[in-house]
Every structure is written in structure tokens, then in C-alpha cells.
Amino acid sequence: VTDRMVRVGLLGCGVVGSSVLRLLEAHAEDLLRRAGSRFEVARVAVRDPQRPRDVPQPTRGFTGDPSVLVGDPEIDVVIETMGGIEPARSLLLDALGAGKPVVTANKELLASHGAELFRSAGEHGGSLHFEAAVGGGIPLIRPLTESLAAERVSRFLGIVNGTTNYVLTRMTEDGMSFGDALEDAQRLGYAERDPADDLEGYDAAAKCAILASLAFNTEVRASDVYREGIARVSPEDVAFADRLGYVVKLLAVAELEDGDIAARVHPAMISREHPLAAVRDSFNAVFVHGPSVGELMFYGRGAGGEPTAVAVLGDLVAASRSLDRATAFRSPWYADRRIRPMEAMEAQFYLLLDVVDRPGVLAKIAGAFGDNKVSIKSVWQEGTGEDALIVLITHRANEGALQQTVRDLRAFDVVLEVRSVMRVEDKG
Amino acid sequence: VTDRMVRVGLLGCGVVGSSVLRLLEAHAEDLLRRAGSRFEVARVAVRDPQRPRDVPQPTRGFTGDPSVLVGDPEIDVVIETMGGIEPARSLLLDALGAGKPVVTANKELLASHGAELFRSAGEHGGSLHFEAAVGGGIPLIRPLTESLAAERVSRFLGIVNGTTNYVLTRMTEDGMSFGDALEDAQRLGYAERDPADDLEGYDAAAKCAILASLAFNTEVRASDVYREGIARVSPEDVAFADRLGYVVKLLAVAELEDGDIAARVHPAMISREHPLAAVRDSFNAVFVHGPSVGELMFYGRGAGGEPTAVAVLGDLVAASRSLDRATAFRSPWYADRRIRPMEAMEAQFYLLLDVVDRPGVLAKIAGAFGDNKVSIKSVWQEGTGEDALIVLITHRANEGALQQTVRDLRAFDVVLEVRSVMRVEDKG
Numbered sequence: 106v107t108d109r110m111v112r113v114g115l116l117g118c119g120v121v122g123s124s125v126l127r128l129l130e131a132h133a134e135d136l137l138r139r140a141g142s143r144f145e146v147a148r149v150a151v152r153d154p155q156r157p158r159d160v161p162q163p164t165r166g167f168t169g170d171p172s173v174l175v176g177d178p179e180i181d182v183v184i185e186t187m188g189g190i191e192p193a194r195s196l197l198l199d200a201l202g203a204g205k206p207v208v209t210a211n212k213e214l215l216a217s218h219g220a221e222l223f224r225s226a227g228e229h230g231g232s233l234h235f236e237a238a239v240g241g242g243i244p245l246i247r248p249l250t251e252s253l254a255a256e257r258v259s260r261f262l263g264i265v266n267g268t269t270n271y272v273l274t275r276m277t278e279d280g281m282s283f284g285d286a287l288e289d290a291q292r293l294g295y296a297e298r299d300p301a302d303d304l305e306g307y308d309a310a311a312k313c314a315i316l317a318s319l320a321f322n323t324e325v326r327a328s329d330v331y332r333e334g335i336a337r338v339s340p341e342d343v344a345f346a347d348r349l350g351y352v353v354k355l356l357a358v359a360e361l362e363d364g365d366i367a368a369r370v371h372p373a374m375i376s377r378e379h380p381l382a383a384v385r386d387s388f389n390a391v392f393v394h395g396p397s398v399g400e401l402m403f404y405g406r407g408a409g410g411e412p413t414a415v416a417v418l419g420d421l422v423a424a425s426r427s428l429d430r431a432t433a434f435r436s437p438w439y440a441d442r443r444i445r446p447m448e449a450m451e452a453q454f455y456l457l458l459d460v461v462d463r464p465g466v467l468a469k470i471a472g473a474f475g476d477n478k479v480s481i482k483s484v485w486q487e488g489t490g491e492d493a494l495i496v497l498i499t500h501r502a503n504e505g506a507l508q509q510t511v512r513d514l515r516a517f518d519v520v521l522e523v524r525s526v527m528r529v530e531d532k533g
Numbered sequence: 534v535t536d537r538m539v540r541v542g543l544l545g546c547g548v549v550g551s552s553v554l555r556l557l558e559a560h561a562e563d564l565l566r567r568a569g570s571r572f573e574v575a576r577v578a579v580r581d582p583q584r585p586r587d588v589p590q591p592t593r594g595f596t597g598d599p600s601v602l603v604g605d606p607e608i609d610v611v612i613e614t615m616g617g618i619e620p621a622r623s624l625l626l627d628a629l630g631a632g633k634p635v636v637t638a639n640k641e642l643l644a645s646h647g648a649e650l651f652r653s654a655g656e657h658g659g660s661l662h663f664e665a666a667v668g669g670g671i672p673l674i675r676p677l678t679e680s681l682a683a684e685r686v687s688r689f690l691g692i693v694n695g696t697t698n699y700v701l702t703r704m705t706e707d708g709m710s711f712g713d714a715l716e717d718a719q720r721l722g723y724a725e726r727d728p729a730d731d732l733e734g735y736d737a738a739a740k741c742a743i744l745a746s747l748a749f750n751t752e753v754r755a756s757d758v759y760r761e762g763i764a765r766v767s768p769e770d771v772a773f774a775d776r777l778g779y780v781v782k783l784l785a786v787a788e789l790e791d792g793d794i795a796a797r798v799h800p801a802m803i804s805r806e807h808p809l810a811a812v813r814d815s816f817n818a819v820f821v822h823g824p825s826v827g828e829l830m831f832y833g834r835g836a837g838g839e840p841t842a843v844a845v846l847g848d849l850v851a852a853s854r855s856l857d858r859a860t861a862f863r864s865p866w867y868a869d870r871r872i873r874p875m876e877a878m879e880a881q882f883y884l885l886l887d888v889v890d891r892p893g894v895l896a897k898i899a900g901a902f903g904d905n906k907v908s909i910k911s912v913w914q915e916g917t918g919e920d921a922l923i924v925l926i927t928h929r930a931n932e933g934a935l936q937q938t939v940r941d942l943r944a945f946d947v948v949l950e951v952r953s954v955m956r957v958e959d960k961g
Contacts, residue, residue, distance in 0.1 A: 135682075136683060244829075255564060255847060319657070356958060397556060398840045404808060405830065418682065422679065443794070523772045524769070525769070
């Protein structure tokens with residue numbers, strides 16, 4: 106297997122674009138092993154090419170003229186992270202017209218001019234990759250289009266906007282008003298100064314349109330999606346929802362009904378037991394129904410420079426495979442790593458001990474932990490007399506040390522039984 | 534773009550294999566549009582080729598000799614759904630040795646002989662696809678290997694066995710003992726007559742090994758994974774977990790620690806706020822951590838004939854693409870569908886009305902719903918006098934009818950204000 110060199114042209118160098126440059130450099134070796142390609146960023150088009158930027162430098166420099174980059178025959182793949190309709194649309198049509206694979210993170214463009222871009226990719230033997238346009242680093246587009254090629258999706262429900270989900274989470278969990286929660290979100294950088302695009306559901310509607318168009322294999326534009334924002338959700342609604350067993354979420358819902366598509370974005374109550382109800386703060390998730398697979402959910406960070414850049418680079422690998430059709434299969438196993446024995450691992454532990462109810466017992470038990478350098482986080486006694494139990498949670502401890510502690514405890518006559526030892530996954 | 538014919542040989546025709554045959558027939562047109570291929574199942578190898586089977590028939594029939602199928606030069610792709618180590622291993626090595634792409638759902642084989650299979654695929658220009666081996670219909674393998682090509686996964690936590698998750702859910706939610714919950718699972722078909730493979734964590738350890746080997750790009754075998762089952766989890770442990778804010782789950786955990794891999798399967802307490810805590814009944818989910826993407830979760834049905842067959846067919850599409858490298862890009866939009874206007878949609882609704890506290894008010898309000906053919910599911914009054922509120926939840930109703938009801942309510946002098954109208958997503 107010979108390595109290929111893939112030359113990349115990058116349009117835009119904002120939050121996502123600069124993360125793309127950094128990750129490409131940091132993960133060059135991994136990408137070579139995984140994709141069989143070396144990626145060289147040849148040119149980056151930016152508004153002001155003179156401005157100093159703290160990013161890995163493109164081999165042929167920054168340019169203020171994106172059309173030069175798109176037309177350059179030495180550039181194999183074009184990545185677009187500029188956003189907005191124009192000039193992104195014209196530039197990508199030029200790149201696709203030249204048969205180049207294109208990777209884009211541009212939700213707005215796809216939700217309004219997707220058909221035109223798909224047509225051009227098909228006509229000129231190029232390809233169009235847009236995992237990063239919906240759901241940041243959450244793999245959604247590839248699972249929907251490839252993994253579910255043999256499924257007919259009937260319906261999906263998504264939480265696809267992090268700002269509104271953060272605001273609704275604060276209203277639900279802290280009883281905040283909409284205004285206070287929004288201020289909180291702005292303070293933390295989860296909401297823009299002008300948050301209308303998020304709060305009124307425009308962002309979610311564009312994402313809903315893209316997902317619906319893929320799930321149902323037809324063009325759906327952002328303007329086809331019914332839309333209501335969250336500004337009218339009151340603390341009262343949130344409280345009633347709670348009493349009824351629901352949580353209020355801004356949902357993007359699309360379904361096939363008698364062959365028609367219904368697509369909408371609006372606040373809705375959803376059962377507390379539904380997996381989407383557990384999607385808190387600025388996280389996103391999409392819940393997919395199909396007659397064969399049943400229910401699927403994809404969850405993660407729906408925005409941010411690095412998660413989105415990971416999605417862009419996953420697409421770059423796919424685009425590079427489409428360039429060179431003779432790429433051989435690569436084993437995903439190439440690293441040399443040791444498997445750590447269980448005794449060397451660390452965890453938090455819960456223990457349940459059946460003990461004799463007598464003064465000094467707790468001190469003796471605590472001593473066994475201390476002797477083995479296992480630190481206790483909390484401990485208490487349940488019941489009295491013959492029913493006396495001690496419940497313990499440790500801080501993170503070495504597995505071997507904990508096992509030794511358990512052996513020591515078993516040897517104590519005041520410990521009638523070590524009833525349970527269980528790990529506690531507090532790292533999440 | 535010309536259509537290709539891809540000839541498939543299928544090894545095994547049990548629950549998954551027969552679902553593969555049915556879905557291939559039912560979705561032939563979709564697959565042609567999505568993959569650019571027609572798939573013909575040429576031969577199916579089964580133990581007893583004479584037995585009548587209620588499945589679409591292979592064009593060249595059933596055979597009792599799987600080696601004939603594997604060696605047949607007219608078969609382009611081999612799908613294996615037999616399970617077990619031998620003869621599956623030898624058959625797949627023969628198919629890979631002949632340069633054929635192979636799709637397998639065989640978790641056990643991959644977790645013990647994966648290295649050998651990968652090596653053979655690489656050496657002979659074939660490819661090996663195994664999305665169905667872990668997590669049934671949940672896309673996991675493709676996201677891990679392709680979407681996250683530019684991420685270094687640091688850790689994952691998974692609920693990868695449906696039987697044990699069902700048992701633990703019953704213990705948690707209904708206070709059942711382990712024995713009673715297991716009987717319940719067996720009655721519902723979620724647990725086998727001999728459930729040791731599930732309960733003792735062998736199934737989860739094999740899946741953990743496959744996922745760890747992909748996340749960390751090195752061979753990890755089932756036998757490398759530390760393993761504890763759930764038989765010793767007591768109702769007491771479950772109750773203490775609840776008091777401490779935790780839920781007990783059988784977790785498959787793998788992480789990189791100083792370059793070493795730590796992989797383990799055991800019962801653990803996990804915070805009630807963690808998304809994995811909401812994975813109930815026989816559902817599966819895998820939670821992935823990476824420095825760039827942050828946290829991702831993939832959720833769905835981890836087993837079953839149809840979900841697993843969807844995963845097999847997604848892999849078949851990928852395998853067919855690797856056959857014919859000149860496959861042109863295909864637009865995912867090909868269907869002609871109408872976008873349904875919001876007024877034609879149906880939903881359940883919550884309404885909050887500020888009303889005059891007077892006899893007959895409720896009857897008048899209920900009448901407005903009845904007149905518009907909107908059926909009320911529940912209604913009650915909150916507060917009295919000037920603070921009187923009426924809270925209503927409807928059954929599923931037409932959107933237009935509901936809007937008309939709201940207009941009618943606004944016209945009543947006993948309704949001071951329609952404070953809130955919100956959809957309730959009870960369909961999930």
C-alpha cells in the first residue's frame with residue numbers, strides 16, 4: 106500500500122477552519138495509518154491574508170482570493186468553513202464543476218441550495234460531504250445515508266440547537282425564567298449577543314430540513330419547515346410539564362405520513378422516560394425511528410470548533426477515498442499497546458458490610474482502608490444490632506489495593522459479611 | 534450512471550440471515566437508488582438445504598456445502614450470519630483469500646480471530662465489514678472508524694448486552710430480585726434458557742474487545758477483558774444506589790491510560806444524570822469520550838434479526854462500493870414527496886387557560902373542544918377566584934382544529950387568557 110498525498114484548499118479560517126488546520130497537523134500520523142493519505146493544506150482563503158494567525162501555515166500560503174484556490178488544478182479537495190450563502194455557493198459550484206470533492210460545514214447553504222450542489226456533484230463526478238453541517242461532531246449524516254441504506258426511516262425527533270436546550274435546561278432544573286436563563290447562557294458563551302437565529306428556531310429548522318431531506322431522500326428546504334421558537338415558554342409551563350411527567354424541549358420533528366413529509370420545529374413536552382429528556386445543557390441528540398431498526402439515538406456536542414472540525418476531517422478522509430479508487434483495505438489495527446491487568450486499574454468503589462454493632466467498629470474498618478491507602482469518600486451505618494450495615498463509597502483507588510482491603514475486612518471478626526463491592530463510574 | 538449487479542453468497546439462514554433475505558427483497562428499489570447496485574442472492578448455505586423456508590429464494594438455490602459458495606467465482610460478496618468460530622473462520626479466510634469482500638455479524642469470531650481476518654483482507658485486496666457484530670442495528674463501527682478518523686478516543690462506556698440491562702432495569706424500577714427479573718426476561722424472550730453467556734458478561738466482553746480494538750487501533754481479544762457478571766447484584770445494592778443518586782448497570786468500559794489499554798465488564802453504579810442511566814430495558818448504548826469531540830453516545834436496539842440485518846445491508850452497500858471503484862457519486866435526493874402543511878398535521882396538545890372561576894365554565898370550555906372534534910384526555914382546575922387556571926391535555930388532534938379551538942376559546946368572556954399552547958410528543 107503506497108501513501109497518497111492529498112492537497113487541500115480551505116475556504117475560511119474562523120473557529121472551525123483553524124481547528125481543522127490544528128487537528129490535521131496534530132493527527133497527521135493517525136490519519137496516514139487510518140486513511141492511507143498524507144494531507145497537505147496548500148492554500149487557505151481568508152478575508153485578510155496579512156493578519157497573523159496562530160495556526161499551522163498552509164504550504165502555499167494564505168490568499169484573499171478564494172476563486173484562485175477553487176480553480177487551482179493542484180488542489181484535490183476543497184473544504185468550506187466560511188458559512189453564509191454567498192460567496193460560498195458560487196465557490197462550491199465552481200469546485201464541484203471542476204470535479205473536485207467538496208467538504209462543507211455550511212448548514213445554511215445546504216438547507217437552501219442543496220439540490221443545486223448535489224446536482225453539480227453528480228454531473229461532474231465529484232462528491233459532496235457535509236457531516237459537519239448538522240450536529241457538530243455527532244455522526245449523523247453518514248449513519249443516516251450509509252448505515253441505514255436498507256432502512257426506511259419513518260420519523261425522527263431531534264434536539265439540534267444547543268443554545269435553546271441550555272436555556273430550557275436552566276428553566277427546568279433551576280426554575281429560572283426565560284430571560285434569566287438566556288442571560289446565563291450569554292454569560293457562558295452558549296448564546297450569541299443577538300440570539301434570534303437560535304431562539305426563534307431558524308438554526309434548528311435548517312438542520313431539520315437537511316436531516317429530513319436525507320431521511321426521506323427528497324429536497325426539503327429550511328423554509329419548508331414549520332417553526333416556533335422558545336421565547337413564549339413560561340416557568341409555569343415547565344412546572345406543569347414536570348407535574349405531568351414531561352420535560353419541555355425544542356424539538357425538530359420530521360415524519361412520513363402517507364408519503365408526505367411533515368417537518369416542524371417547536372417547543373414540546375416529552376416524557377421524562379424518553380431518552381431525549383436526558384439530553385441536558387447544550388448537548389444535542391437525534392432520535393430516529395424505523396420499522397426494522399426500531400429506535401436509534403445519536404447524542405453529543407452539536408457545535409464548537411473542535412467537534413465540528415473532527416466531522417470535517419472524517420469527511421475529508423471519505424473524500425480522499427473517492428479520489429483514488431485503488432485504495433486498498435487498511436486494517437484498523439496498527440498500534441502496539443499493552444493491555445493493563447485489572448489489578449493496575451483505578452476506580453471508585455461502593456461497599457456494603459454486615460457488621461457487629463459495637464463501639465469502635467467503624468474505626469477498625471476505616472483503619473483497614475487507610476492501611477491499604479484507599480481513601481474513603483463517605484461512610485454511614487444503617488440499622489442497629491443484628492441488622493447493622495455499613496455503607497461506604499471510596500475515592501478513586503487502585504483495584505489491587507481495594508481487593509486487599511476486602512481481604513483484610515473479611516478477616517475481622519466484627520465484619521460478619523462483605524455483602525457487596527461495586528465500582529462507581531463517577532468520571533462519566 | 535449504470536446499475537451494477539452484485540451477486541451475494543449468504544452463509545447461514547437463521548434469524549439474521551432470513552431477515553437479510555427479506556429486507557434485500559423488500560428494499561431492492563431503495564438500495565438501487567441509494568447504492569447504485571442491484572443485489573442478487575445467488576446461493577445460501579444452510580445445514581439442511583431440503584427444509585422448506587419462508588424466505589425469498591436464492592437464484593441458484595440453497596446448498597449444504599458452504600465451501601462451494603465461498604469458492605464460487607460468480608459470487609462477488611460473502612455475508613456470514615452463521616455465528617461460532619468454526620467453520621465460520623475457515624470459510625471467511627477462504628473468501629478473503631479469494632479477494633472477496635466479506636460482511637459478518639460474528640462477534641465471537643472477531644473478538645478471538647480478528648487479527649487473522651484483517652490480515653487476510655489486507656493481503657488479498659478484499660475488505661472486512663462487521664457493523665452487525667456489535668450493537669445490532671446501532672451504527673457504531675462506521676462512526677468509530679470513519680467519522681472519528683481524526684479523533685483519538687480516550688475512553689468509552691457501553692451498555693452492550695440487552696438481557697442484563699433488562700434484568701437490572703426490572704430490579705431498579707420494580708424492586709424485583711435478580712431471580713424474578715431473570716424469569717421475567719426469559720418469559721419475554723429477552724433471555725435464553727441458558728443465560729450464562731449474557732449474565733456472566735461473556736457476550737459483553739466480546740463486544741467490549743471489538744470496540745476497544747477499533748477505538749485504540751490494536752488487537753484486543755475477549756480474553757483480554759476483565760469480566761464480572763450481574764448475578765451477585767442484590768436488591769439492596771440497587772436500593773442504596775438509588776439513595777446515592779446512582780443506577781446499577783452492567784458496563785463495558787475501555788480506556789487508554791498512559792498508552793495502555795484497560796478493558797473491563799462489570800456491574801457499576803452510574804450517576805442518574807448520566808445519559809447511560811436513561812438506557813432502559815433491553816436497549817444498548819455506547820458513550821464515547823474524545824479530547825476533540827467531547828462526549829458522544831450511540832443508542833438503540835442492540836440485537837434482533839431485523840436491526841442486525843439493517844447493519845449487515847449497510848455493510849453490503851459499503852462492500853459493493855469497494856468492488857466497483859468507478860461508482861459515481863449519487864445524490865441522496867431522489868424521491869418525489871410533498872411537504873405537508875402544518876394545519877394538516879396531528880399532535881397532542883397541552884393548554885393553560887386563565888379563566889373566571891364560575892360554575893359551568895369547564896362545560897363551556899369542554900364544549901369548544903367538542904365542537905372542533907378535539908378530544909380531551911385530561912383536564913383539571915388549579916387555584917380559585919382570580920387565580921383560577923384550567924390545565925388541559927388533548928388526545929391527538931388535527932393542528933387546524935386545535936387552532937380553531939383556541940380562537941373559539943379566546944372569544945369566550947369566561948376565558949381571560951390562553952396562556953400556553955404546547956405540543957406533547959407522546960409517540961416518542
